[in-house]
Amino acid sequence: MGILPRRGARVSEETQQDESGLGDTGALTRRILIGLAAGFVTGIVLNLGFTGTGFFAFLVDGVLHVGGQIFLSSLKLLVVPLVLVSLACGTAALEDVTKLGRIGGKTLGLYLLTTALAITAAIGIAVLVGPGEGAAFATTGLEYAPTEAPTLVQTLINIFPTNPFKAMAEGEMLQVIVFAILLGVAMTLAGESGRELLRFFDSANDVIMKLVFVLMEVAPIGIFCLIAKVIALQGPDSFDNMAKYFATVLFVLFLHATITYPTLLFLFARVSPVPFIRKLRAPMSVAFGTASSGATLPVTLRTVEERLGVDESVGSFTVPLGATINMDGTAIMQGVATVFIAQVYGVEIGPSGYLTVVVTATLASIGTAGVPGVGTIMLAMVLEQMSLPVEGIALILGVDRLLDMTRTAVNIAGDAAVSCVVARSEGKLDLDVYRSP
Numbered sequence: 001m002g003i004l005p006r007r008g009a010r011v012s013e014e015t016q017q018d019e020s021g022l023g024d025t026g027a028l029t030r031r032i033l034i035g036l037a038a039g040f041v042t043g044i045v046l047n048l049g050f051t052g053t054g055f056f057a058f059l060v061d062g063v064l065h066v067g068g069q070i071f072l073s074s075l076k077l078l079v080v081p082l083v084l085v086s087l088a089c090g091t092a093a094l095e096d097v098t099k100l101g102r103i104g105g106k107t108l109g110l111y112l113l114t115t116a117l118a119i120t121a122a123i124g125i126a127v128l129v130g131p132g133e134g135a136a137f138a139t140t141g142l143e144y145a146p147t148e149a150p151t152l153v154q155t156l157i158n159i160f161p162t163n164p165f166k167a168m169a170e171g172e173m174l175q176v177i178v179f180a181i182l183l184g185v186a187m188t189l190a191g192e193s194g195r196e197l198l199r200f201f202d203s204a205n206d207v208i209m210k211l212v213f214v215l216m217e218v219a220p221i222g223i224f225c226l227i228a229k230v231i232a233l234q235g236p237d238s239f240d241n242m243a244k245y246f247a248t249v250l251f252v253l254f255l256h257a258t259i260t261y262p263t264l265l266f267l268f269a270r271v272s273p274v275p276f277i278r279k280l281r282a283p284m285s286v287a288f289g290t291a292s293s294g295a296t297l298p299v300t301l302r303t304v305e306e307r308l309g310v311d312e313s314v315g316s317f318t319v320p321l322g323a324t325i326n327m328d329g330t331a332i333m334q335g336v337a338t339v340f341i342a343q344v345y346g347v348e349i350g351p352s353g354y355l356t357v358v359v360t361a362t363l364a365s366i367g368t369a370g371v372p373g374v375g376t377i378m379l380a381m382v383l384e385q386m387s388l389p390v391e392g393i394a395l396i397l398g399v400d401r402l403l404d405m406t407r408t409a410v411n412i413a414g415d416a417a418v419s420c421v422v423a424r425s426e427g428k429l430d431l432d433v434y435r436s437p
Helices: 013-022 025-049 052-092 098-129 152-158 165-170 175-187 192-217 219-234 243-269 274-278 283-292 292-305 311-325 328-344 353-369 374-385 390-395 395-424 431-435
Strands: none
Touching: 013 165, 013 283, 025 052, 025 219, 025 283, 025 390, 052 175, 052 192, 052 219, 052 283, 052 311, 098 243, 098 311, 098 328, 098 395, 165 175, 165 283, 175 192, 192 292, 219 374, 219 395, 243 328, 243 395, 274 283, 274 395, 274 431, 283 292, 283 395, 292 311, 292 395, 311 390, 311 395, 328 353, 328 374, 328 390, 328 395, 353 374, 374 390, 374 395, 374 431
16 A cells, blocks of 8 residues: 655755754764763873862762763653654555565564674684683672573563553663554555654654754763763773773674674675765764663664665664664673683683574573663673673673773664665665765
């Protein structure tokens, strides 16, 4: 059944900038990167020169904390309405309901593939590097009590909302996604009544995206506050003893972002990865500062659709789903951490054991989606599966905040890469927009 045509052909980058009133997108990216760098420098200065002073408490716990949390809350404010409206509009735009199953299957398959590749690379490199070999760590008296993860059966049941308004109020993103998809399908099938409701959702989508543009103008300040506070509190001493583990995780994250995703784009989407890497700088910077795929969702979705040329009918499905279940960066942490903890405790895992880790962590990336502290919960599940001491997680918590920021940036890059591949396979990737400067 036919439905309203979408909002016309994509306009040029210059026209998009004029309509948004935000000027050059490249300038915004530069301001975000400057805010990121300034936050690092400020945090180090505060940590080395002012720790324990009243000025430190006023600036870090006061000004920087307030500024960072206001920015973070402003981004989170947009997540639920953006997912609901954008995904409902995108689903209705598919017209043929059978396309939804095909796109969903491709998306889920690619997310599982990249997660499996991520943890496989992490384990392989960690075994070669040996981040826990020869290290003298005190393992007595360590305590860590992970939150219990839901079973796979309970996770599947919890995906479907009993009250969509409660799901939106509590930020249960998988439930919001399911409701938005069902609403989009219903609008497609409802004829003229569906068209009238879709007009409203289209207008709401335009307004929400304008709000994203407005918030991005203050993103450099928000990123500065968030980064400066983290570095000021953590300081360089926090990872002196964990330098080998820290460097190993960062190295694998870098390889995954610069090799796996570009290869995926080159082989399956048949496009150059250079525009992709260039245009992902801004959302990856926001993801690094916020350490939250969900909070970065509005920025990621805007970049994928407006700058990478992914059609709204695809991007509005793949990006929210990826922000909820795509855990490539977290999988890398788990792989390295498992090897590290096994080496510290002198436990030999062996090839079959590492294969079990790959399978367990890949499936757990979906089974624990939406649970607070999902990274450590998944790691605890893996350690228990391998009969490794769960309290070993306490060894890595001191540096996990900084690594969490980096792996979140990798996660949203994976969301964008999969979106481009799926869109290309469906003929929904605007190559002129993708290749434009």
